[in-house]
Amino acid sequence: MPRRVVLRAWQLLLLVFILGVWHLMSRDPGVAFFFGEPLVIAQRIWDWFVVNADIYRHLQVTLAETVLAFGIGTASGLAAGLWLGLSPLASAILDPYIKAANSMPRVILAPIFGMWFGLGIWSKVALAVTLVFFIVFFNVYQGVREVSPTLLDNARMLGASRRQLLRHVYLPSATSWVFSSLHTSVGLAFVGAVVGEYLGSAAGVGYLILQAEGTFDVNTVFAGIVVLTAFALVLDGLVGLVEKRLMRWQPKAGETERL
Template sequence: MATLDHARPAKNDASLAEVERIAQRKLKQRHALVIALRILVLVVVLGGWELGGRFKWIDPFFFSMPSLIFAQIIDWFVNGTSQGPLLVQVWVTLEETMLGFLIGAVGGIVCGVVLGRNQLLSDVFSIYIKIANSIPRVVLGSVFVIALGLGMASKVALAVVMVFFVVFGNAFQGVREADRYMIANAQILGASKRQLTTSVVIPSALSWILASLHVSFGFALVGAVVGEFLGSKQGIGLLISTAQGAFNASGVFAAMIVLAVVALSTDYLLTALEKRLLKWRPAAF
């Protein structure tokens, strides 16, 4: 009987290990399937686009073709753009985006936490925040260009405005959704308001805040590019504006692809940061 009792746990462990191996194999197969389908969709879209342009089903003057767009990107890398080297244009736009993103995100988090923790301030400023948030923020780009000139400041200002309200809304809601029982327990244990905020409320709102960063970086990039489009000396937005003025559809699409690569690369970094900061969170099913 003792031998049987010892054999059963070993058998159960072997069964669990086998189930885990099967689950891991299925996850790998699904991941491979997703990648294969993504590549298939890309090939079908680009192939159909290329064939449509070559057989004149669509006008390549207005919609270009993948081969022409790829050639335009290569030409920019090799010979540079009309504003200078392509990497310089990318760096200028990325610098404006990052500055606007950082300033807007920090400001949004601070204001969201402060107003979320202070009911009086929330009641006083909520109406003004709603009014400011209802204004189409892109139209402020012209105001910033007039007030701050064609330099980096006007693009950063527009990016800040684009980011601030997204992060603020999530931070504010995350603070309000903090676990009341955990806050009450911390108060019973003698935690001060500062300790409550830093040790309980902000960690509880971290998921909300990090979720907003993925979206808000895209808004920061849009703000920087729109600002450059309205008036600038360098940047991807100016590159798009110049290509549009020359009726160069390949240049417009090429600049859009460069922006997409920048956005995807940054989103990957933000995802890695989120995973590092939220190791304690259970994995999603």
């Protein structure tokens, strides 16, 4: 526990140092024009949430897009990864198409999704899903393929059915890979939602940032970035809590070394 307190103290000191240097440098008008002023940014965030309280509508839109994309992308990536990981023939047939789709810069799909789904929430969700899906898919696929053949043979010798193998062997093997991908997917879900708002929207934090960029209001741009980063960290923390609850069976690094 003392080590954790010391670690947090050093992290806080580093943050204070960075903000202090930023504040001193921003006293130069030329630096402030390009990098903003920390105190003005903090005041802008305070006005958004407390004084004017006008960010909640935009934040609700962006969070809804992010959560929907995260959930849909994770579920579809998990299902596709399990299916192709357990079906060598289907995997071999679809392999070049999956690689081609993964190699495509998904951002260029945003105008197409705008034509298909309109400028509402679902075009942003569709774009973000394409970013989340492949991260989860490849991790689940690799997790299934990495299952020990010896473990599978022993389970089959004990009479395990295909459904029991899936539940007790394949899924636990893929779970650690899934959660390692989810921490990355949270940020990508936000990226997809905000990029979609950039290309066409009437609400959302990305929309606020875009409007600020049009007037060279760098403080509002940084305020939007800070808000998005804070909520991305909150979602990542929630994923971490779920991971701890579901991965209790997995020994920690220190416990493994003692064993």
